[in-house]
Amino acid sequence: MDKENTCVYVKHACKSYGAKQVLNNFSMTVPKGVIYGLLGASGCGKTTLLSCIVGRKKIESGEVWVLGGTPGTPGSKVPGPKIGYMPQDVALVAEFTIRDALFYFGRVFRMQDKDIESRLNELTVLLDLPPQNRYVGDCSGGQQRRVSFAVALLNNPQLLILDEPTVGLDPVLRDRIWNYLVELAEDRQVTIIITTHYIEETRQAHKIGLMREGRLLAEESPSKLLRDFGTETLEEVFLILSQKQSEGKLEQFQNNLNNHDINGIYPADSEANSINSIGVSSTNLVSQKRKKKYVAPKLFNTFRLKALFDKNWKQFHRNVSGLMFMIFFPCLQMCAFLTAVGGDIKNINIAIVNEENNFSPCKDYLVNETAIYNASEDLCEYQRLGCRFLEAVNTSMMHHIYYNDIDSAIHDIKRGKVTGALHIHKNFSYALEQKVQNAGNMTDEELEDTQIMKGGLVVITVLIFLQGLCGISYGFLISVFCSDHNSANILSTGVFYPMILTCGLVWPIESMPTVLRWISLCLPFTVPILSVRNVLKKGWGMTHLHVLNGVGLEILWCVILGTISAYQLKKRR
Numbered sequence: 278m279d280k281e282n283t284c285v286y287v288k289h290a291c292k293s294y295g296a297k298q299v300l301n302n303f304s305m306t307v308p309k310g311v312i313y314g315l316l317g318a319s320g321c322g323k324t325t326l327l328s329c330i331v332g333r334k335k336i337e338s339g340e341v342w343v344l345g346g347t348p349g350t351p352g353s354k355v356p357g358p359k360i361g362y363m364p365q366d367v368a369l370v371a372e373f374t375i376r377d378a379l380f381y382f383g384r385v386f387r388m389q390d391k392d393i394e395s396r397l398n399e400l401t402v403l404l405d406l407p408p409q410n411r412y413v414g415d416c417s418g419g420q421q422r423r424v425s426f427a428v429a430l431l432n433n434p435q436l437l438i439l440d441e442p443t444v445g446l447d448p449v450l451r452d453r454i455w456n457y458l459v460e461l462a463e464d465r466q467v468t469i470i471i472t473t474h475y476i477e478e479t480r481q482a483h484k485i486g487l488m489r490e491g492r493l494l495a496e497e498s499p500s501k502l503l504r505d506f507g508t509e510t511l512e513e514v515f516l517i518l519s520q521k522q523s524e525g526k527l528e529q530f531q532n533n534l535n536n537h538d539i540n541g542i543y544p545a546d547s548e549a550n551s552i553n554s555i556g557v558s559s560t561n562l563v564s565q566k567r568k569k570k571y572v573a574p575k576l577f578n579t580f581r582l583k584a585l586f587d588k589n590w591k592q593f594h595r596n597v598s599g600l601m602f603m604i605f606f607p608c609l610q611m612c613a614f615l616t617a618v619g620g621d622i623k624n625i626n627i628a629i630v631n632e633e634n635n636f637s638p639c640k641d642y643l644v645n646e647t648a649i650y651n652a653s654e655d656l657c658e659y660q661r662l663g664c665r666f667l668e669a670v671n672t673s674m675m676h677h678i679y680y681n682d683i684d685s686a687i688h689d690i691k692r693g694k695v696t697g698a699l700h701i702h703k704n705f706s707y708a709l710e711q712k713v714q715n716a717g718n719m720t721d722e723e724l725e726d727t728q729i730m731k732g733g734l735v736v737i738t739v740l741i742f743l744q745g746l747c748g749i750s751y752g753f754l755i756s757v758f759c760s761d762h763n764s765a766n767i768l769s770t771g772v773f774y775p776m777i778l779t780c781g782l783v784w785p786i787e788s789m790p791t792v793l794r795w796i797s798l799c800l801p802f803t804v805p806i807l808s809v810r811n812v813l814k815k816g817w818g819m820t821h822l823h824v825l826n827g828v829g830l831e832i833l834w835c836v837i838l839g840t841i842s843a844y845q846l847k848k849r850r
């Protein structure tokens with residue numbers, strides 16, 4: 278056997294989850310066009326190994342070589358359409374019908390619709406799938422697994438990796454599937470790695486690997502194993518090897534067996550055999566990989582784009598409650614929030630001390646009489662402007678209570694009878710007139726500061742866009758850390774509400790204890806909200822320090838959240 282005929286090659290692979298070592302110096306060789314049955318008890322590391330082979334996880338040391346490349350590296354095309362992978366956990370969209378699911382993956386694999394259609398019909402018969410218009414969510418667990426199996430077979434991949442595909446299947450169907458797999462391997466040279474708990478069903482495999490506690494105990498054809506061990510069943514072979522491993526005599530036992538076998542099929546001695554038998558050293562494998570020219574994948578792929586649009590549309594319109602929740606719940610939340618905290622103040626008692634109108638309500642006052650044009654001096658003379666001012670603020674917000682002197686008004690403020698006092702001096706109109714006439718002496722900057730709502734649209738758009746990006750980064754972080762919807766919901770609402778409460782919208786940050794104020798200022802909402810206010814109310818531009826700090830903080834948060842997510846993603850592999 279040479280490298281041309283080797284499909285998957287694993288050498289001295291080690292992989293741990295925390296302190297638990299799952300792959301322990303694991304080695305295996307899978308030639309092209311064979312069915313390789315990977316057998317082992319629950320928890321021995323089969324799924325972990327398969328995940329490393331398809332590039333979903335990374336080994337810590339050792340080497341994995343699949344279809345001529347290292348899985349998960351640029352240019353290796355693994356994962357990719359050359360590999361059909363049926364994972365143990367069904368990962369299908371519940372809102373899809375069986376037909377939708379196969380069309381979705383077919384398009385992802387860049388298949389033409391007519392080819393998908395004919396494969397769908399073929400696989401429906403082979404795997405005894407339920408009617409094509411049945412929703413995945415309405416299928417039983419076993420039926421969903423068969424749909425997942427159909428997806429793995431859909432585009433006729435060169436390498437099929439099946440994690441317990443036959444579990445819970447009717448024996449007749451199981452037999453049919455095995456016959457199909459044998460046909461695929463022998464007629465079309467497809468390589469198949471299959472894990473199963475039914476040891477005896479792997480008699481049809483060309484080669485089996487017996488795995489225990491992260492190590493391969495033996496790797497050979499079932500008939501040869503039975504012959505070498507002189508047993509009736511593969512179960513017995515596995516039992517003997519497992520007992521030797523438990524007694525710590527496995528390596529000695531394997532060496533004895535290999536001494537009687539020129540091929541050296543038992544892994545204690547298999548390193549030399551494996552490497553030599555595929556006719557290439559690991560260094561050569563690496564250099565061979567390096568020689569391959571890396572072709573970057575296309576940024577826009579119309580097949581995938583179509584598949585994703587179709588998937589999102591179906592997911593949305595078939596999950597009405599989810600759609601309502603996603604669209605209307607945030608609107609409802611925002612309306613409730615703004616109604617509760619953003620409304621105008623109403624009916625507050627204000628003490629009015631209006632010296633200009635003899636401390637009494639402005640009953641007989643007329644707006645026209647407050648400004649009289651003096652033609653000889655070409656200017657306006659003002660009177661009773663206090664009344665005009667009070668009329669302007671005499672809304673439902675303030676309830677006016679008149680006082681004859683400011684001291685009694687202040688006294689009542691202290692007693693809590695009124696909330697505040699407005700003191701209009703006797704010469705209020707004259708003083709205001711002077712101020713207006715001197716307005717020409719004001720600087721441009723002072724004038725600009727008095728303007729409202731002059732904020733630049735671009736700056737506001739940038740701030741809001743960055744805020745959205747921050748939210749997306751946080752959503753990404755949640756998706757990386759949470760394994761289910763419940764924990765994702767708890768994490769998102771658990772963080773969102775405290776941030777809303779402490780960002781200054783509800784409780785002014787100026788009144789917070791110092792430590793809390795600093796925490797609040799570091800949160801992604803607080804400073805950007807102040808920046809938006811500064812832009813809207815004062816017309817400040819991007820270059821103003823108190824706008825720039827909001828932009829800077831949002832970028833910083835995006836970078837922090839993105840980096841943590843990327844780190845966690847890398848760690849999980």
Ligand SMILES: Nc1ncnc2c1ncn2[C@@H]1O[C@H](COP(=O)(O)OP(=O)(O)OP(=O)(O)O)[C@@H](O)[C@H]1O
Pocket residue numbers: 294299317318319320321322323324325326365
């Ligand atoms: N992400 C993970 N974090 C921590 N431990 C893990 C993780 N994934 C798997 N394990 C542990 O690693 C060991 C091997 O798991 P794996 O799923 O590879 O076993 P398996 O042989 O496929 O089992 P089964 O046949 O039951 O599917 C188990 O003890 C499992 O609990």
